Amino acid sequence: MTPQAAPNELPLRSLLLAAWAVFMKDLRSELRSRYAINAILLFAVSTAVAVSLGVGFIGLRREGDWINIQSSLLWIALLFAALNGLARSFVQEEETRTGLALRLAAPSHAIYLGKLCFNLALLAILDLVTCLFFMMFIRLQIANPSLFIALLVMGSVALACTTTILAAIIAKASLKSALFAVLSFPLLVPLLVIAIQGTALAIEGATWSEGFSYLQSLIGFAVAMFVASLLLFRFVWES
């Protein structure tokens, strides 16, 4: 057999097929180990229940402050559950020493895209479960569901893009948790502020035109993080 092209020079179709293979491998591994899914679901459920027990008595109110609190709590729950689960994607490759085999065989862009897709799939499940539990336990009532869903989806895409590249960086570091916190803060705070404010508007019943600027900002953030990650990932992965 003639050796194939160098991994980082594969044609786009082969690159996408390789990314799909990485995604399916991670999915298969996760379905067998259930590490990340158990971690994020446990976190989502326990947060919703804890918040319900702690501040549930004001759940029936519709004042602006409570809507902001609901929105904040929702995104905090999503953020910490996501950080808890999504970082595993790369850390596990390093801990189990499979990263070397992967690095030698797969194009770096395919690895990033495959891991990103897997993290997006995890976040989609997390979004669904967290929102359901917030509706049940904290009586989250959404006045503009379509805007809410759009903001949730774009916020999650931005969150996945950010945590995926952060996970790749920290997987190579020795002080993983400390570095994750330091790197996450400046990247995630702007994203969270936009997502919380936009989501609060959607819960309150703002129109699409009122919430569109937040959606635009989240799309811009997601695109910027995606492009920057694609450019940076190879250097991070091969360092």
Place this chain on the structure above:
Amino acid sequence: MNKELQPEHVRLTLKEVGAAYSSRIVIAQLSLSLESGDILVVSGANGSGKSTLLRLLCGLQRLHSGEILYEYNGVSYTPNQASHLIGWVSPDLALYRELTALENLRFFAQVRGLRVQDSQLSALLADVGLGGRDHDYVSSYSTGMQQRLRYAYALLHQPAVLLLDEPTVTLDERGSDTVARIIERQRARGIVVIATNDPRELAWGDYVLTLGAA
């Protein structure tokens, strides 16, 4: 060793290669050239840089100084660009324990852009002595079987250069014979570099490079 390369032939050139961990230099100004059919054995005391040299050759570690180049079909590649030419077997290499052997090979074939049938992958597993264990999880494999699986991983894309770090570690006598057969077969396909201190493996090389003690 500077003759014109035939198509499908490979040449590996190291020019004044150096490697270091922090301020400790483990390899200094190493130059050599290998071509298809050559088998090089690298020996030396613990910490002398045998494994480091192999990691440099497959691009897993950065050069401190010098240059490593692969030439294949008239094209030059640095180690980072040459992973399609390289098969690497090392105790540091781990495959996915939660997948079966066949799933591992299928995955690595897919990410390499190879079009292979499961029957070909099963034949490869049989070739390294894992016939009939295709559907077993790697987590259920013994250390010797995991070493055999590393060979299947390394040979999957029929590389022009095979880099073997401690090639028969954890293998039984039959496993060692399998490795000897793989190395002889690789001689017809390209280059083999072996890092070892095992007396039997030292005899496999056309050349022996002894690295300095730590």
